[in-house]
Amino acid sequence: MHPSSVVEPGAIVHPSVRIGPFCIVGKGVSLDQGCELISHVVIKGDTKIGKNNRFFQFGTIGEVPPDVKYNGEATKLVIGDNNIFREAVTIHLGTIQDKGLTSIGNDNLFLAYTHVAHDCQVGNRNIFSHNATLAGHVKVGNHVNFGGFAKVSPYCTINDFAYISGDCNITKDIPCYIKVAREPERPAGLNRVGMQRAGIDAQDIDLV
Numbered sequence: 200m201h202p203s204s205v206v207e208p209g210a211i212v213h214p215s216v217r218i219g220p221f222c223i224v225g226k227g228v229s230l231d232q233g234c235e236l237i238s239h240v241v242i243k244g245d246t247k248i249g250k251n252n253r254f255f256q257f258g259t260i261g262e263v264p265p266d267v268k269y270n271g272e273a274t275k276l277v278i279g280d281n282n283i284f285r286e287a288v289t290i291h292l293g294t295i296q297d298k299g300l301t302s303i304g305n306d307n308l309f310l311a312y313t314h315v316a317h318d319c320q321v322g323n324r325n326i327f328s329h330n331a332t333l334a335g336h337v338k339v340g341n342h343v344n345f346g347g348f349a350k351v352s353p354y355c356t357i358n359d360f361a362y363i364s365g366d367c368n369i370t371k372d373i374p375c376y377i378k379v380a381r382e383p384e385r386p387a388g389l390n391r392v393g394m395q396r397a398g399i400d401a402q403d404i405d406l407v
Contacts, residue, residue: 204236228261231280244292245273249280249305257287264291264317266335272299279305279323286311293318297336304341316353324397328365340375342397344390360397362390376407 200206200218209226212218217235224230225243233251236242240254246261254260261276263269274293277300284290288309293300297318304323309315313327316334322341331345334353343357346365351357356372363369364380364387373379376394380387394404 201238225261244276246276246278246292248278251280252278252282252284254284255286255288255311258284259287259289260284262289262291264294264335266294266296266317268296269294269317274299274301274317276301276303278303281305282307282309284309285313288313288315290315291317294335310347322359331363342393344393360390360393362393 201220203220204218204222206212206224207226210224211229212224213230213232215232216230219236219238221238222236222240227245228242229247231248231250234248235253237255239256240258242260244261244263272295274295276290276292282303282305291301294317301315301317301319303321306324307321309327310329312330314332315321318336319333321339324341325339325343327345328347330348332350334351336354337351338356340357340359342360345363346367348366349363351369355369357363358373358375360376361373362378367379367384368382369379369384376389378387378390389407391404
């Protein structure tokens, strides 16, 4: 750990975790093996983080939700394994108006300035391009790709293998395998490339 960083008493940090300069790890945080905080990373709240996650500079993880209904209740953030959080990513704790939990699965890539709001549930192997934003209570499945500046309104569900184009504003649930574009959002065909990259057989893609 760099001498300029602070790990508060009560935090659980695996000995293999690397913490660069000017980072803060709060007392309720758990960091499992292989994680790395590059620099200027703040992780707070009741936040449990799995293995081999990388947090780049100026990320804020586990901050209290900016929700006027939130009144300091005990809520959580849970992050799985092998995720990458690039510069200035923000992820908030849950609220008691939902399950009190924000959750991130495994093998996700969050590019710079991505925002995941309170009570979101994010699955596995998703890609969030720069400035992609999830409002509160959004559910994201697996293998979803968000273009830059894509925005998802509260309570929407984005199902597996959907593709959300850049600068698209999502205001409704999106089915599996669909590409969505334009403003307001409209279907733009099947996400064939995403399915091919995931190893789905060509005949199965044609059936979809």
